[in-house]
Amino acid sequence: MAKLVMTPGPTNVSARVMAAMQKPVINHRSPTFRKLYKDVVEKTKTVFETEGDIVIFTSSGTGAVEASISNLIRPGDNAVVTSFGEFGNRVGEMVEVYGGTTVKASAPLGDCPRMESLEEAFEKTKEVKALYVIYNETSTGVAFRWLKQAGELASKYGAYFIVDAISNLGGDELPVDKLGVDICIAASQKCLAAPPALGIISLSARVKAEFEKNPPKNFYFNIPRYLKFAEKGETPFTPALPLFYALDEALNVALEEGMQNRIARHKRCAESFYSILGRLGANSFAKEDVRSNTVIPLLYPPGVDDLNFRKTLDEEHDVIIAGGFGEYKGKMFRIGCMGEINEKIVDQTVSAIGKVLGR
Numbered sequence: 001m002a003k004l005v006m007t008p009g010p011t012n013v014s015a016r017v018m019a020a021m022q023k024p025v026i027n028h029r030s031p032t033f034r035k036l037y038k039d040v041v042e043k044t045k046t047v048f049e050t051e052g053d054i055v056i057f058t059s060s061g062t063g064a065v066e067a068s069i070s071n072l073i074r075p076g077d078n079a080v081v082t083s084f085g086e087f088g089n090r091v092g093e094m095v096e097v098y099g100g101t102t103v104k105a106s107a108p109l110g111d112c113p114r115m116e117s118l119e120e121a122f123e124k125t126k127e128v129k130a131l132y133v134i135y136n137e138t139s140t141g142v143a144f145r146w147l148k149q150a151g152e153l154a155s156k157y158g159a160y161f162i163v164d165a166i167s168n169l170g171g172d173e174l175p176v177d178k179l180g181v182d183i184c185i186a187a188s189q190k191c192l193a194a195p196p197a198l199g200i201i202s203l204s205a206r207v208k209a210e211f212e213k214n215p216p217k218n219f220y221f222n223i224p225r226y227l228k229f230a231e232k233g234e235t236p237f238t239p240a241l242p243l244f245y246a247l248d249e250a251l252n253v254a255l256e257e258g259m260q261n262r263i264a265r266h267k268r269c270a271e272s273f274y275s276i277l278g279r280l281g282a283n284s285f286a287k288e289d290v291r292s293n294t295v296i297p298l299l300y301p302p303g304v305d306d307l308n309f310r311k312t313l314d315e316e317h318d319v320i321i322a323g324g325f326g327e328y329k330g331k332m333f334r335i336g337c338m339g340e341i342n343e344k345i346v347d348q349t350v351s352a353i354g355k356v357l358g359r
């Protein structure tokens with residue numbers, strides 16, 4: 001029996017999307033690839049709600065996050081970064097790797113920084129080149145719900161607005177152009193329900209102009225190079241062809257359902273997870289007003305051994321979930337509520353969890 005992959009990415013991929021990868025390998029410098037590329041880009045724009053450019057990297061999400069930093073941040077630049085878990089901390093680290101200074105807008109784990117904390121970070125910093133917001137902090141299951149205000153703040157200070165939406169794009173609201181997002185980052189293996197290893201970004205006209213004015217010196221993840229090849233419908237380097245086919249089909253699935261329906265389905269399923277598992281004694285680690293619709297973070301009831309619990313779920317019930325991060329290892333578990341998620345999968349998952357917790 002196939003396992004139910006309920007980790008916060010990678011997530012279950014439908015047979016239809018898996019089958020798309022059976023298509024023959026083609027020349028990536030051919031009209032057939034150029035058509036596939038252009039189709040994928042157009043559909044991605046619809047999902048991101050943007051008229052901007054799209055770049056697709058053959059890499060996991062981290063490659064795309066790093067590209068948003070290596071192409072933009074120069075030695076001496078300041079970046080305000082929301083820091084409320086592992087993925088915000090990694091962005092902060094990467095900014096410094098490229099010679100920038102990270103100014104954190106932090107919050108305790110389980111919560112996220114409010115606008116006052118972002119405003120304070122801007123006020124105390126002389127010039128801010130970019131604001132990096134983690135929309136959905138996967139390590140704690142917390143979603144930052146003030147994107148509109150954050151975009152306005154960045155704009156007030158002339159800073160670029162970068163959003164890491166890797167673990168919720170396709171499962172939560174994110175109208176990129178309406179919110180003034182300069183770079184939005186997603187990955188194939190989460191709410192888009194494709195296999196892992198494509199990093200996807202959108203780019204505003206303003207940030208493109210910045211790259212022209214101040215060209216980045218990196219090589220493989222050099223965004224201007226990708227944009228130049230994109231004009232003819234190609235990537236600069238050999239793309240992961242099977243994954244392009246899979247992403248194309250996954251986008252078809254998403255657009256056939258309609259993004260509003262898809263987002264509503266994620267929200268409905270998340271609410272079921274929180275309420276049913278809460279009744280079983282597993283309460284949300286995230287504060288209620290900021291809890292995620294795509295990553296469900298739950299504290300173990302007393303007396304449950306994390307490794308044993310997850311091993312039993314996997315081996316006896318074929319349900320795979322994730323544990324906690326850092327200091328919360330052993331104290332919490334996380335469930336992906338992503339992509340293919342529906343009421344039946346919620347029922348299967350909570351029923352298996354209920355049986356194992358009951359023991």
Ligand SMILES: Cc1ncc(COP(=O)(O)O)c(C=O)c1O
Pocket residue numbers: 008009060061062063065087134136137138139164165166167187
């Ligand atoms: C919010 C966020 N950012 C970045 C990443 C890194 O993505 P990847 O593991 O695909 O490199 C993840 C992965 O879970 C994530 O959830």
